[in-house]
Amino acid sequence: MRFLGRRAVFYLIALFVAITINFMIPRLMSGDPVQMMFARFQGRMDPASVESLYKTFGFVDGPITEQYASYLANLLQGNLGTSIAWFPAPVSQVLGVGLAWTIRLLGVATLISFSLGMFLGIRAAWKRGRFVDAFVVPITGLFGAFPYFWLAMIMLYVFALKLDWFPLGHAASLDINQDWTNPQYVLSVIYHMILPATTIILTAVGGWLLGMRNSMINVLSADYVALAQAKGLSDRRVKYAYAARNAMLPSITGFAMSLGFIVGGAIVTEVVFSYPGIGYTLLTAINARDYPLMQGCFLLITMAVLGANFLADAAYVVLDPRVRS
Amino acid sequence: MDNAATSSASASSTRRFPRLSWGRLGLLGALLSNRKAAIGAGIITFFVLVAIFAPVIAPTKDPNRMVGRPHEAPSLEHPLGTTRQGQDVFTQLVWGTRVTLLVGFVTGSVVILIAVIIGITSGYVSGWSDEILSLLTNVVLVIPALPLIIVISGFIDRPGPMTIVLVLASISWAYGARVLRSQTLTIRHSDFVAAARVTGEPTWRIVLFEILPNMTSLVASAWIGAVLYAVLTEATLEFIGLGNPNIVTWGTILYWAQNNAALMTNAWWTFIPPGVCIALVGFALVLINYGIDEISNPRLRTDRVQKKKKAKAAV
Numbered sequence: 001m002r003f004l005g006r007r008a009v010f011y012l013i014a015l016f017v018a019i020t021i022n023f024m025i026p027r028l029m030s031g032d033p034v035q036m037m038f039a040r041f042q043g044r045m046d047p048a049s050v051e052s053l054y055k056t057f058g059f060v061d062g063p064i065t066e067q068y069a070s071y072l073a074n075l076l077q078g079n080l081g082t083s084i085a086w087f088p089a090p091v092s093q094v095l096g097v098g099l100a101w102t103i104r105l106l107g108v109a110t111l112i113s114f115s116l117g118m119f120l121g122i123r124a125a126w127k128r129g130r131f132v133d134a135f136v137v138p139i140t141g142l143f144g145a146f147p148y149f150w151l152a153m154i155m156l157y158v159f160a161l162k163l164d165w166f167p168l169g170h171a172a173s174l175d176i177n178q179d180w181t182n183p184q185y186v187l188s189v190i191y192h193m194i195l196p197a198t199t200i201i202l203t204a205v206g207g208w209l210l211g212m213r214n215s216m217i218n219v220l221s222a223d224y225v226a227l228a229q230a231k232g233l234s235d236r237r238v239k240y241a242y243a244a245r246n247a248m249l250p251s252i253t254g255f256a257m258s259l260g261f262i263v264g265g266a267i268v269t270e271v272v273f274s275y276p277g278i279g280y281t282l283l284t285a286i287n288a289r290d291y292p293l294m295q296g297c298f299l300l301i302t303m304a305v306l307g308a309n310f311l312a313d314a315a316y317v318v319l320d321p322r323v324r325s
Numbered sequence: 326m327d328n329a330a331t332s333s334a335s336a337s338s339t340r341r342f343p344r345l346s347w348g349r350l351g352l353l354g355a356l357l358s359n360r361k362a363a364i365g366a367g368i369i370t371f372f373v374l375v376a377i378f379a380p381v382i383a384p385t386k387d388p389n390r391m392v393g394r395p396h397e398a399p400s401l402e403h404p405l406g407t408t409r410q411g412q413d414v415f416t417q418l419v420w421g422t423r424v425t426l427l428v429g430f431v432t433g434s435v436v437i438l439i440a441v442i443i444g445i446t447s448g449y450v451s452g453w454s455d456e457i458l459s460l461l462t463n464v465v466l467v468i469p470a471l472p473l474i475i476v477i478s479g480f481i482d483r484p485g486p487m488t489i490v491l492v493l494a495s496i497s498w499a500y501g502a503r504v505l506r507s508q509t510l511t512i513r514h515s516d517f518v519a520a521a522r523v524t525g526e527p528t529w530r531i532v533l534f535e536i537l538p539n540m541t542s543l544v545a546s547a548w549i550g551a552v553l554y555a556v557l558t559e560a561t562l563e564f565i566g567l568g569n570p571n572i573v574t575w576g577t578i579l580y581w582a583q584n585n586a587a588l589m590t591n592a593w594w595t596f597i598p599p600g601v602c603i604a605l606v607g608f609a610l611v612l613i614n615y616g617i618d619e620i621s622n623p624r625l626r627t628d629r630v631q632k633k634k635k636a637k638a639a640v
Contacts, residue, residue, distance in 0.1 A: 014464045021473070029480045141615070145553070145607030147560050150579065150600035157588050157596075217624055264471030268561055272583075282472065283565055286479040294476050301472045309467060 003323045007313045011306045018302040022295050023071050034059050037291040040084050056081045081292035091296040102277030106266045109200035117208025122244050125216030144206030148265035152199045152272035166195045169274035196273045204262050216247040255312035355620050362616025368609035376422040388420040388573045396592045406594035409585035417573050424574040428486045428559045433552030435494040440501030448509025466499035478567040485569050501547040542621040546614050553610040575599040
């Protein structure tokens with residue numbers, strides 16, 4: 001438990017750094033940040049509301065420490081400001097909608113690509129030079145080298161435009177009653193998810209696969225694996241309960257690094273498929289020069305990534321008894 | 326976190342015996358005798374030559390010049406057709422190689438320079454300066470890079486290639502730094518470093534001439550990885566419209582293709598070739614890294630396993 005406590009402190013520090021970066025970015029740019037960020041609110045909001053929006057981003061009269069305090073105080077109350085693109089909706093509300101879609105899409109895709117990568121990695125290491133090792137490893141490596149957005153474009157072109165098997169974008173059909181108790185709606189959501197999820201899986205699986213394969217190869221030459229085989233344990237048992245469990249540990253630690261890439265990939269995949277998640281929201285914000293929404297997106301994505309990392313740490317505790325003490 | 330930081334790459338390179346079999350050519354020779362790495366190096370060389378000889382291969386004053394009708398299909402005159410603006414796609418592709426590769430290699434090199442400095446320093450000096458540097462590394466590592474880069478680019482209006490290099494480099498060094506730090510920790514306690522310290526060599530000499538040469542393969546693979554990351558991220562930023570769309574790169578060709586509804590109008594020649602080029606460069610870099618991995622960790626070599634099996638079958 002001390003391990004998880006230390007990790008929690010670390011993620012809080014990371015979050016604090018991200019918040020500070022968010023505070024600094026507008027102040028480091030050339031030009032007047034207040035003018036840049038809020039000019040488009042003039043005339044749409046009454047002066048008092050604009051004034052309170054200044055406070056939200058720490059643009060108060062006074063030294064930078066005072067500005068920072070004002071910014072932090074507003075953030076702690078969950079106040080992220082008002083969106084321009086979705087005026088007059090508050091940023092937090094816009095983000096909530098996007099986040100739900102992204103978590104669904106990315107959650108499914110990450111779960112599948114991770115399991116698939118682990119499974120194939122175990123196979124590749126167990127039977128060196130055979131089918132999975134000789135063909136699947138290089139092919140997924142090739143997919144990993146593709147720019148995510150380009151693979152998404154090709155998928156869209158081939159499977160949605162040319163073959164017409166899948167919809168051209170969005171998260172669900174608009175002419176169906178948007179209600180989770182409606183089975184038709186659920187089916188439509190799944191149907192719309194297949195193409196973007198496949199794109200993310202194809203690009204992400206190679207990394208998991210290769211990492212697992214290499215780590216498994218090293219573990220398989222360990223003495224305790226030889227002992228397990230000498231004892232006459234079944235291949236299955238040796239493979240999964242002895243070798244794979246230990247070989248997985250670096251992949252779990254690597255989760256932190258991989259997740260950053262996967263989130264990046266998911267952002268552009270959402271853009272290509274017009275999938276209404278947080279990445280698509282971020283791009284809409286950029287194009288609309290919606291600075292409050294941009295900053296909110298960054299904070300939310302960071303918080304989600306830190307949270308997912310914490311979950312990975314918890315998984316590590318389950319898999320590796322050594323950190324439990 | 327630290328004890329688990331050894332990735333497959335860093336676990337592998339403590340074995341230093343390949344130096345003997347590399348012969349006189351060193352790492353480069355070993356690389357070229359590895360089939361995967363040789364193919365990768367060949368592809369990269371090809372694109373570097375294209376970038377250098379762009380004025381010879383596709384002579385033009387300005388690759389953005391209008392030379393044909395909009396969205397012409399490939400023909401003898403325009404081997405890869407034309408864009409919506411009537412620009413020659415082949416010419417743009419050839420000239421785009423220059424900026425794309427330049428940004429990739431410059432960024433990769435800056436990233437690895439920062440990673441080497443921070444990684445080795447924090448691995449070699451123990452104590453609180455290591456604590457602070459590791460904390461910094463881990464924090465930068467865990468903050469999602471692409472969203473941050475996108476937000477920064479959103480605040481800067483239309484960043485050019487040099488700005489992209491700076492922003493990318495300042496955020497992407499953490500992975501390399503962490504891998505190099507854990508390797509430095511391992512090497513620091515070896516006998517030859519202790520011997521150097523006893524003979525009174527200054528710290529900078531120990532770091533540059535004792536520790537760094539023993540991490541060549543690790544630094545090389547981290548560099549290749551950083552170049553790959555830079556090429557892909559640059560293309561991504563430009564594709565979503567965060568670069569300067571008037572500078573011809575593979576990313577901006579794709580940006581214009583997307584904005585001109587190339588998918589809907591079946592103008593495949595505007596979006597397939599630049600993507601294939603990026604993927605080829607990416608794949609070549611991945612192959613080189615597989616090669617480096619196999620050289621520094623002989624267990625990962627597949628060739629040997631297959632040969633053994635063949636030998637057994639022959640008996």
